[in-house]
Amino acid sequence: MTDLSAPDPEGTRRMSMIEAINDALDVMMDRDPDVVIMGEDVGYFGGVFRATAGLQKKYGKTRVFDTPISECGIIGVAVGMGAYGLRPVPEIQFADYIYPGLDQLVSEAARLRYRSAGQFTAPMTVRTPFGGGIFGGQTHSQSPEALFTHVAGIKTVVPSTPHDAKGLLIAAIEDNDPVIFFEPKRLYNGPFSGHYDEPAVPWARHPDSVVPAGHYRVPLGQARIVREGEAVTVLAYGTMVHVVREVAERQGIDAEVIDLRTLVPLDIATIVKSVNKTGKCLIVHEATRTGGFGAELSALVQERCFHALEAPIERVTGFDTPYPHSLEWAYFPGPVRIGEAFARLIAA
Numbered sequence: 001m002t003d004l005s006a007p008d009p010e011g012t013r014r015m016s017m018i019e020a021i022n023d024a025l026d027v028m029m030d031r032d033p034d035v036v037i038m039g040e041d042v043g044y045f046g047g048v049f050r051a052t053a054g055l056q057k058k059y060g061k062t063r064v065f066d067t068p069i070s071e072c073g074i075i076g077v078a079v080g081m082g083a084y085g086l087r088p089v090p091e092i093q094f095a096d097y098i099y100p101g102l103d104q105l106v107s108e109a110a111r112l113r114y115r116s117a118g119q120f121t122a123p124m125t126v127r128t129p130f131g132g133g134i135f136g137g138q139t140h141s142q143s144p145e146a147l148f149t150h151v152a153g154i155k156t157v158v159p160s161t162p163h164d165a166k167g168l169l170i171a172a173i174e175d176n177d178p179v180i181f182f183e184p185k186r187l188y189n190g191p192f193s194g195h196y197d198e199p200a201v202p203w204a205r206h207p208d209s210v211v212p213a214g215h216y217r218v219p220l221g222q223a224r225i226v227r228e229g230e231a232v233t234v235l236a237y238g239t240m241v242h243v244v245r246e247v248a249e250r251q252g253i254d255a256e257v258i259d260l261r262t263l264v265p266l267d268i269a270t271i272v273k274s275v276n277k278t279g280k281c282l283i284v285h286e287a288t289r290t291g292g293f294g295a296e297l298s299a300l301v302q303e304r305c306f307h308a309l310e311a312p313i314e315r316v317t318g319f320d321t322p323y324p325h326s327l328e329w330a331y332f333p334g335p336v337r338i339g340e341a342f343a344r345l346i347a348a
Contacts, residue, residue, distance in 0.1 A: 008210050009210065011212060011213050011214075012210045012211060012212050012213065013210075013211060013213065014162075014203065014204050014209045014210060014211070015162045015166075015203065015209055015211045016162060016188065016189050016190070016202075016203040016204075016209070017159070017161070017162045017165045017183070017184075017187050017188050017189070017203065018049060018050060018051055018188045018189065019162065019211075020162035020163070020165045020166040020211050021051045021127070021165050021166065021169060021183065022050075022051055022052065022053060022054070022055070023166055023211065024165070024166040024167075024169040024170050024173075025037060025051075025052065025055060025089065025169070026055060026058070027166075027170065027214060027215050028087075028089075028169075028170060028173045028174075029055065029058075029059050029063065029064075031215060032087060032173075033063075034085065034086045034087045035063070035086075035087045035088075035089060035173060036063050036064075036065075036081060036086050036087070036088045036089065037052055037055060037063065037064045037065075037088075037089045037090075037091070038064075038065055038066075038067050038074060038077070038078065038088060038089075038090050038091070039052075039066070039067055039074060039090050039091030039092065039093065039127075040066065040067060040068075040069055040074075040091070040093050041066060041093070042055075042056075042064060042065075042066060042091050043056040043061065043064050043065050043066040044056060044066070045066075047091060047093075048093055049129060049185065049188055051091070051127070051183075052064060052091070067090075070100070071092055071097050071098060071099075071100040071101040072100040072101045072103070072104060074090045074092065074101060075090060075092075075098075075101030075104040075105055075109070075126065076101070076104045076108070077090075078090040078109075078122075078124045078126070079104055079108045079109045079112070079122050079124065081124070082109070082112075082121065082122040082123050082124040082178070083112060083120045083121070083122060087123050087124070087125075087173055087174075088124045088125075089124070089125045089126075089127060089173060090124065090125075090126050090127070091126075091127045091128065092126060092127070092128040093128075093129075094128065094129055094130075094136070094139070094140045095128045095129060095130035095131075095142055095143070095144055095182060096138075096139045096140055096141070096142045096144075097139075098126070098128055098144065099144075102147075105126070105148075105151070105154065105178065105180075106151050106154075108122070109122040109124060109153070109154070109178040110122075110151050110152065110153030110154045110178060111153055112153075113153065113176075113177065114153065121176045121177065122177065122178045123173075123175065123176045123177065123178075124178050124179070125169070125172040125173050125175075125178075125179045125181050126178070126179070126180050126181060127169075127181045127183060128180070128181070128182060128183065129182075129183045129184075129185040129188075130142065130143050130144070130145070130182045130183065130184065130185065130238075131143050131182075131184045131185060131186055131238060131239055131286050132186065132286065132323065132328045132331070132332065133184075133185055133186025133192070133239070133328075134185060134186070135325065135326075135328060136325075137323065137325035138322055138323045138325065141323045141328065142287075142323055143182075143285070143286045143287035143288075143318070144287070145158065145180075145182055145263060145287060145293055146287060146291055146292050146293045146296075148180045148264075149263050149264050149293055149296065153177065153178070154177070154178050154179070154180060154264065155172070155175065155177055155178070155179045155180070155220060155262065155264050155265065156179075156180050156182070156262065156263040156264045157169075157172055157179055157180070157181045157182065157220065157261070157262045157263075158182045158184065158237040158238045158260070158261065158262070158263065159181075159183070159184075159238070159261065160184065160187065160191075160208075160237065160238050160239070160241040160242065160259050160261070161187075161208035161209070162203055162208065162209050162211050163208055163209070163210065163211050163212075163218075164208075164218050164224070164259075164261060165183070166211055166212075166216070166218075167216050167217055167218030168181070168218045168220070168261060168262070169181060170215060170216065170217050170218075171217040171218055171219060171220050172220065174217070175220065179220075182238070184238040184239045186200075186239045187238070187239055187242070189202070189203065190202045190203050190206065191203075191206060191239070191242035192239065192242060192243065194242075194243035194246060194247065194332065194333075194334045194335050194338070195334070195335060218261070220262045220265055221262050221265030221266065221267055222261065222262070222267055222270075223258050223259060223260050223261055223262075223266075223267035223270040223271070224258070224259045224261055225256065225257070225258055225259075225270070225274070226241060226245055226257040226258065226259050227245055227248065227249075227255065227256065227257040228256055229248070229253070229254040229255045229256035229257070229278065230254050230256070230277065230278060231253060231254035231255060231278060231280065231345075231346060232253065232254075232255045232256070232278050232280040232281070232282055232342065232345050232346065233255070233256050233258065233271070233274040233275045233277075233278045233280065233281045233282070234248070234255050234256065234257045234258065234281075234282045234283075234284060235258050235260060235271060235281065235282070235283045235284070235294075235297055235301075236257065236258070236259065236260070236283075236284045236285065237259060237260040237261065237263065237285065238285075238286070239286060240284045240285055240286055240333060241257065241259045243284070243332075243333065243334065243335075243338065244257055244282075244284050244338055245257050246335070247335050247338045247339055247342070248342070250335070251339055251342060253342050253346065255282075255342070256274050256277070256278055258270060258271065258274060263293055266300075268300060268304070271297075271300070271301065272301075272304045272305055275301055275304075275305040275308060275309070276305055276308045279308050279309060279310035279311070280309070280310055280311050280345045280346075280348070281298075281301050281305075281309070281313045281314070282313075282314045282315075282316065282338075282341050282342065282345060283297050283298060283313065283314065283315045283316070283317075284315075284316045284317070284333050284338060285317050285318075285333070286317070286318050286332060286333065287317065287318055288317065288318045288319065288320050288321075289315065289317040289318065289319065289320055290320050292315075292317055292318075294315045294317055295315075298313045298315060301313055310348060311344075311345050311348030312348075314341045314344065314345055316333040316337050316338050316341050317333060318331050318332070318333070319331055
């Protein structure tokens with residue numbers, strides 16, 4: 001971790017996740033004239049969360065432009081642009097609204113390389129805020145990542161820090177296949193500990209906010225060991241990375257916390273190595289439990305680490321209910337439920 005008392009390395013600066021995403025888009029638009037940004041309010045307004053602020057003014061209305069409120073149209077046009085040779089970066093304002101474009105993503109973008117025998121690709125990166133944390137209710141807070149991990153031909157990325165957000169977004173834009181880039185809106189301005197009454201820590205005071213200037217890539221399919229440990233392996237991504245690390249540190253659990261960073265492709269080698277070392281595995285994600293990506297992780301760990309496991313694999317997730325507006329902090333996997341799972345695993 002970065003020493004906050006020391007000066008930041010030369011050629012870096014501290015950024016929020018929003019600033020890092022904006023910087024990645026700026027870097028790629030400057031490097032590649034084929035990169036085009038499109039979506040609802042991404043132009044003059046700069047996006048509802050300001051992720052594209054200033055880019056239309058800098059690169060013009062033909063490269064950063066607003067679209068009608070039509071998610072199927074946004075995704076469909078992006079598929080055509082990608083097949084033509086551009087690198088579109090469409091924004092879906094909230095992940096909850098991505099469903100009208102699901103057919104274009106599943107039936108066209110994901111299959112284009114295969115069905116054309118490699119003659120065409122869909123090098124498009126769909127950016128979309130996801131998850132809770134802003135009291136957005138059922139239509140602004142969902143976590144649909146598992147739907148896309150099920151579709152062959154689509155890559156699924158979830159950053160948890162400004163550094164990774166920039167590097168992963170650059171890698172996604174440069175990739176020749178369609179990528180769904182889920183941005184945890186709860187992390188845009190700073191990570192939470194998981195306690196309702198504790199505000200987010202501003203990224204400016206957080207060690208993971210140091211971001212290199214210019215172009216760099218965080219490879220897709222490479223997990224990050226956030227915290228080394230011997231007692232239990234924790235698999236998480238997005239917002240939950242910060243929550244589980246905080247719980248482990250407050251409770252003195254010798255947990256090895258792994259930030260998956262990309263769900264597809266998945267760094268299964270890092271997971272297997274850790275679980276074989278600790279013998280125990282906890283999986284935490286914000287999405288609903290049934291059919292969530294945690295179920296796939298559990299199956300993969302059981303298949304590859306069965307003889308090393310000393311306890312049943314634990315999952316702490318959202319509940320199998322419609323997203324509750326007024327009770328969202330009870331819905332989130334928080335310190336209480338995660339702490340109880342730690343206790344069961346340590347005692348096993």
